Amino acid sequence: MRTTGDELGGAFEEHRPRLTAMASRMLGSGADAEDAVQEAWLRLSRQQASIDNIGGWLTTVVSRVCIDILRARATKTESSLDEQLDWVVTEDDGPEHNAVLADSVGAALQVVLDTLTPDERLAFVLHDTFGVPFVQIADIIDKSTDAAKQLASRARRKVRGAERPTDLPRQRQVVDAFLAAAREGDFDALLHVLDPNLTWRLHTPRGAIVHSGSDALARQAARGKESPIVVRRVNVDGRPGVVAWRQDGAPLAVMRCTVAGDRIVEVESITDRALLATMDLPPFSE
Structure with a gap:
């Protein structure tokens, strides 16, 4: 269709805003989105x-780059600890004590x-946000059209639970439970x-x-009944959290919990004694 470099470049720039938003x-x-879109341009320039349909071709390429990145994230079960965990851990004195970082529809979503x-994420985003047909989504993820529809449906049900923001008192109740x-x-x-x-x-x-999944944390937490430890709810970066001594x-x-709807959807924990020793934690009390 378009064969010259200028024509390809012009077509790519026309679609770039949508590709970037999608990624x-x-x-x-x-x-990461910019990297994915740039990779699509490199592949297009070598094509x-x-x-026949450059918009559809670019959508497919960017989506495949994104799904590779998402799958790599999901399968990376262990990584080196090279990030700075600069958490602010404080006493939980009431709803006005800290700003609520997760108390918004956007954050919950x-x-x-x-x-x-x-x-699930790719099927939901492509179809529900950008109107990509399920036939094209199925080709991207190498599944049947019906399977792509089911993935989007499952994702849609989960996302609906985030459409109502969860206020801090309710988040505390969930963590207390x-x-x-x-x-x-x-x-x-x-x-x-x-x-x-x-x-x-x-x-x-x-x-x-x-x-991934709730079983591992549930099994670990259930052992708390037999453990001689002291546990207290705290605030971690404005979200309900837990300290165990x-x-x-x-x-x-130290645990930092993220609540959406009536459930905890994400937990980040620090058990490294060296890291814990550097943290400014609330005073111990039984």
Whole structure:
């Protein structure tokens, strides 16, 4: 169709804003989105065959780059701890104590998007936000059209739970229910308050380990009934969190919880003793 470099460049620039918006929503990162779109341009500039529908071709290429990035994130279960975990941990004194970082529809939606599987996220974003046909989505993710529709449907149900912002008092209630179930060792109650697609990121001396699903955290928390530890709810970066101490006052863990709807959808924990020793934590009290 278009064969000259100028014509290809002009066509690409025409579609760039939509491609960038699409990649940003799928990846949740402006920098990663720019990289994905740039990769599409490189592939287009090397393309020898004619392209009948350049917009559709670019959409497919950017989507495939994005799904590769999302799948790589999902399968990376352990990584080196090279990030600065500069958490602000304070006493939880009331709803006015800290700004609520997650108390908005946009923040809750982003949290839920981050808990979707790569295929769910791509199917939902492409179809529901950008109107890409399921036939094209199925080709991108190498599944049937019906499977692509089911992925988008599952994602849609999860996202609806984020459309109503969760206020801080309600977030506290959800975390309190988690702690109560942990103290009783009630595995079923823990599963009730944890989202089935929960992401648990655990910072250990070996690095960051990522668990997908609620079972791992529920099993660990259920052991709390038999553990001689002191646990208290706190604020971590404006969100409900938890600090656990040994009975001699040595900190064991800090958790930062993200709540959407009536469930915890993401937990980030620090158990690395060296990191805990550098943190300014609330005073220990039994």
